[in-house]
Structures are given as structure tokens and as C-alpha cells.
Amino acid sequence: xxxxxxxxxxxxxxxxxxxxxxxxxxxxxxxxxxxxxxxxxxxxxxxxxxxxxxxxxxxxxxxxxxxxxxxxxxxxxxxxxxxxxxxxxxxxxxxxxxxxxxxxxxxxxxxxx
Amino acid sequence: xxxxxxxxxxxxxxxxxxxxxxxxxxxxxxxxxxxxxxxxxxxxxxxxxxxxxxxxxxxxxxxxxxxxxxxxxxxxxxxxxxxxxxxxxxxxxxxxxxxxxxxxxxxxxxxxx
Numbered sequence: 001x002x003x004x005x006x007x008x009x010x011x012x013x014x015x016x017x018x019x020x021x022x023x024x025x026x027x028x029x030x031x032x033x034x035x036x037x038x039x040x041x042x043x044x045x046x047x048x049x050x051x052x053x054x055x056x057x058x059x060x061x062x063x064x065x066x067x068x069x070x071x072x073x074x075x076x077x078x079x080x081x082x083x084x085x086x087x088x089x090x091x092x093x094x095x096x097x098x099x100x101x102x103x104x105x106x107x108x109x110x111x112x113x
Numbered sequence: 114x115x116x117x118x119x120x121x122x123x124x125x126x127x128x129x130x131x132x133x134x135x136x137x138x139x140x141x142x143x144x145x146x147x148x149x150x151x152x153x154x155x156x157x158x159x160x161x162x163x164x165x166x167x168x169x170x171x172x173x174x175x176x177x178x179x180x181x182x183x184x185x186x187x188x189x190x191x192x193x194x195x196x197x198x199x200x201x202x203x204x205x206x207x208x209x210x211x212x213x214x215x216x217x218x219x220x221x222x223x224x225x226x
């Protein structure tokens with residue numbers, strides 16, 4: 001069984017479009033995250049979310065919005081895509097908030113043309 | 114917020130030699146320091162972690178050391194093998210954990226045969 005799964009794995013779209021990436025974890029973790037990995041391999045946190053609180057990295061444009069229908073899912077919606085949004089987006093989950101192992105999904109490679 | 118610096122960005126060693134990667138962090142409240150390995154095209158995976166109440170931890174060929182006073186921690190890989198070739202990331206939790214993990218910029222480890 002896949003612990004953290006993301007869909008789609010690859011996404012190619014035009015500038016200005018809106019897209020979503022879905023994430024599900026079956027580990028029973030209480031905290032989920034979205035990380036962005038750019039072409040230089042830098043891993044940067046975008047959001048962390050548990051069923052109590054959403055913490056947003058202040059550098060993330062408000063075109064990005066996380067949506068959590070329940071504890072096991074944290075989807076990422078992106079409006080008005082820009083060229084600079086091209087990256088690999090990783091969903092992750094953990095027990096607690098930054099105090100235990102992060103389990104990453106396989107990543108979703110987004111290419112904006 | 115937390116700032117994690119990682120050096121070197123690229124490290125090339127002969128097979129069988131040792132490799133050392135160093136990181137520093139800024140938030141004195143940080144108490145969890147994991148190391149992740151990311152192979153090409155794959156997700157980051159935890160290889161070892163250390164908490165602030167411990168100075169050193171070892172798992173077979175991999176060891177991590179932590180100096181809380183100096184705010185730095187290091188990854189040591191002995192008897193390197195070709196399968197150790199990957200990008201390695203250090204990380205530290207920030208805000209005592211509430212802000213998730215902040216990652217270093219990664220070290221590309223190359224094992225020369």
C-alpha cells in the first residue's frame with residue numbers, strides 16, 4: 001500500500017490556467033504538508049496543515065491554496081499559473097508538527113508553458 | 114523563522130572513502146534534525162535523524178553528530194558505495210516544530226568508482 005499518494009504525477013499546462021494536485025495519506029498522520037522543489041533541487045515548505053490549523057509560508061503567492069476535505073487529504077489548488085510555478089510539488093505527512101519523520105509522496109512534476 | 118545552511122553543494126569521493134556533509138541552523142528552539150536522501154527522480158526518504166538530547170547517533174555506515182551550542186550537525190558516511198550517490202538534505206524543525214521542517218539546499222554526493 002502506498003503511504004502518501006499524489007495525483008497526477010505529471011502535469012503540463014498553459015500559463016493562466018488553474019490546476020489542482022491531489023494528495024492522500026493512509027498512515028493516520030495528523031499533519032500534512034506541501035513542499036515545492038525547484039530546478040535547483042531546493043525543497044521549500046509551502047503549507048503545513050493539521051485539523052486545527054493551517055500554517056502558510058508567507059512567501060507563497062495567494063494563487064496557491066490548500067484544501068483539506070478531511071484529515072487524510074490535502075489538495076493543492078493553483079490559480080493563474082505562471083512560468084515560475086514549474087517545479088516538482090511534494091505532499092508529505094507526519095505525526096505532530098515537525099517533530100517526526102516526514103513521509104513524502106512521489107511528487108507531481110508541473111510544467112507551465 | 115529557521116534558516117538551515119548546508120555544505121558542500123557537491124561532494125565527490127572515491128568508493129570506499131568517507132563522506133561528510135555539514136549543516137548549521139539558526140533557531141535555538143529547534144530540537145529535531147533529520148537527514149533525507151533523494152535519488153534521481155524519486156522522493157526524499159529519511160535515512161537517519163537525531164534529537165537535541167543526543168550528541169551522536171549511528172546506523173551501520175551512517176552517523177550523525179549534533180553540537181547544540183554551535184548549532185551545527187553533520188552526516189558521516191563511511192565505506193561509501195556506488196548506491197550512496199544521491200542528493201542529501203539536512204533539515205531542522207522550526208518554531209519548536211510548529212512550522213514544520215526547513216531543509217538545507219542539498220548536497221549532491223558522487224561516488225567515483
